[in-house]
Amino acid sequence: MNKTALRSKTCFMLLPLLAAVTLAGCAVGPTKEDPYEPFNRAMFSVHETVDDAVIKPVAQGYVAVIPEPIRTGVSNFFGNIDDLFSGINSLLQGNGNRAGDAFGRVLLNSSFGVGGIFDLASMMGITKDRNDFGITFGKWGFPQGPYLFIPALGPTTVRDGSGWVVRGFASPIGFLNDVPLRNSLWGLGYVDARQQALAAESVVETAAIDKYRFIRNAYLRSRRYQLYDGHPPPEEDEDNAPAPGAAAPAPATQPPASTAAPPPIK
Amino acid sequence: MSRNIARLLFVPIVAFAASLAHAQEAPDALVKRIAEETLAAIRADKEIQAGNPAKVKALIEVKLVPHFDTARMTALAMGRNWRAASPEQQKELTEQFKTLLIRTYSNALTNYRDNTMAYSPLRTNPGDTEVVVRTSVSRPGQAPIPLDYSMEKTPEGWKCYDVVVSGVSLVTNYRDEFNDIVKSSGVDGLIKTLTDKNRAPQVK
Numbered sequence: 117m118n119k120t121a122l123r124s125k126t127c128f129m130l131l132p133l134l135a136a137v138t139l140a141g142c143a144v145g146p147t148k149e150d151p152y153e154p155f156n157r158a159m160f161s162v163h164e165t166v167d168d169a170v171i172k173p174v175a176q177g178y179v180a181v182i183p184e185p186i187r188t189g190v191s192n193f194f195g196n197i198d199d200l201f202s203g204i205n206s207l208l209q210g211n212g213n214r215a216g217d218a219f220g221r222v223l224l225n226s227s228f229g230v231g232g233i234f235d236l237a238s239m240m241g242i243t244k245d246r247n248d249f250g251i252t253f254g255k256w257g258f259p260q261g262p263y264l265f266i267p268a269l270g271p272t273t274v275r276d277g278s279g280w281v282v283r284g285f286a287s288p289i290g291f292l293n294d295v296p297l298r299n300s301l302w303g304l305g306y307v308d309a310r311q312q313a314l315a316a317e318s319v320v321e322t323a324a325i326d327k328y329r330f331i332r333n334a335y336l337r338s339r340r341y342q343l344y345d346g347h348p349p350p351e352e353d354e355d356n357a358p359a360p361g362a363a364a365p366a367p368a369t370q371p372p373a374s375t376a377a378p379p380p381i382k
Numbered sequence: 383m384s385r386n387i388a389r390l391l392f393v394p395i396v397a398f399a400a401s402l403a404h405a406q407e408a409p410d411a412l413v414k415r416i417a418e419e420t421l422a423a424i425r426a427d428k429e430i431q432a433g434n435p436a437k438v439k440a441l442i443e444v445k446l447v448p449h450f451d452t453a454r455m456t457a458l459a460m461g462r463n464w465r466a467a468s469p470e471q472q473k474e475l476t477e478q479f480k481t482l483l484i485r486t487y488s489n490a491l492t493n494y495r496d497n498t499m500a501y502s503p504l505r506t507n508p509g510d511t512e513v514v515v516r517t518s519v520s521r522p523g524q525a526p527i528p529l530d531y532s533m534e535k536t537p538e539g540w541k542c543y544d545v546v547v548s549g550v551s552l553v554t555n556y557r558d559e560f561n562d563i564v565k566s567s568g569v570d571g572l573i574k575t576l577t578d579k580n581r582a583p584q585v586k
Contacts, residue, residue, distance in 0.1 A: 188522045191522065191523030195523045195524065244524065245525055246525040315494060318489055322488075325576075329558065337554070341548060348549065
């Protein structure tokens with residue numbers, strides 16, 4: 117879902133809607149990483165409403181109407197731009213190998229892959245990678261900042277959102293002079309990103325007890341995993357439960373339930 | 383006559399060898415076999431592809447559930463609250479959590495059936511009792527999604543006790559949810575929440 121941000125400026129159209137929303141009080145207290153939880157929850161419900169009414173039906177319609185090979189071509193076209201930025205960010209992070217692979221993919225797919233419509237590089241075994249400005253900022257030591265849920269764009273943090281802004285201004289699509297073409301591409305990119313998220317969304321819907329919290333925790337963990345290149349240090353966690361049956365005595369002192377925050381993620 | 387004797391001897395030996403091979407199946411080989419068999423079953427069945435919940439559920443019950451340690455998964459997802467639950471509550475929690483996992487898995491399988499899996503070779507020592515089997519799911523036009531299985535050695539072969547998608551541990555993600563619910567409405571509240579969730583109509 118975070119990808120959507122890179123391709124869209126739809127959020128600005130929603131600002132009047134946001135103003136209409138009153139901040140709903142919330143049973144669950146904010147955590148260290150999500151200090152604006154009540155506000156974010158309100159934004160999340162705005163998002164759900166708009167998404168259910170407009171964005172999701174459009175994405176589903178797109179899947180129903182456009183044949184799969186064309187959809188794949190569209191995904192590949194925008195994926196090629198993603199690869200370009202993955203390469204730039206790997207370079208900014210000083211990772212020559214990853215940058216080389218990403219730029220190699222862009223060169224191959226842009227030329228022989230007809231402007232990125234065919235992902236020849238994957239067929240040749242150069243695997244697609246993901247990297248972005250949010251990760252670069254993280255590696256440079258910028259703090260993550262509070263978690264934010266932005267309607268029509270999805271979960272982010274101040275750090276990742278700053279990355280979206282940089283990417284938005286740097287995207288080659290933004291440099292097109294033909295305004296109708298440029299806007300059509302932004303729109304198509306947005307729909308493509310949303311339809312890619314349909315499957316994952318359905319799984320989350322089934323899995324989550326509290327969808328807001330599930331998405332937040334999954335988002336933050338997955339970003340942390342990416343930041344540490346797939347080897348994040350263990351979370352601070354007092355909950356190393358024993359296997360069932362192993363009778364370990366309960367610790368004598370436990371933090372008072374009302375003030376104990378969920379395990380912090382570093 | 384001698385052929386019959388040979389057969390009498392041969393059949394049990396082959397059967398024994400097969401069972402031995404099965405019991406000692408390496409965790410990565412097990413993950414690959416189960417995943418491929420399950421995907422093949424889905425691709426061969428139109429009703430499952432159409433999302434027939436009963437059929438998908440049956441497939442998972444037969445193919446996948448025996449390879450998961452649902453009791454341990456529940457204990458891990460409960461964290462320190464596991465010890466606060468009575469044996470009956472633990473049993474009920476395990477049952478409800480298992481149902482939720484099956485529903486989630488059914489949904490994931492139907493949604494991702496056209497994707498290809500890649501399996502990374504596993505380096506282990508013979509004495510290891512816990513390993514992580516790394517795989518990834520590839521979709522056209524997208525970066526592969528890493529999908530790791532935490533496995534433990536049990537007398538009945540290797541079993542999975544956690545699934546980690548893009549660095550998000552299923553068990554840990556549920557732990558946050560379970561913790562908050564137990565805090566606000568106790569273990570029974572959590573059992574009720576899970577039961578209600580499982581009764582709700584299946585999302586397609």
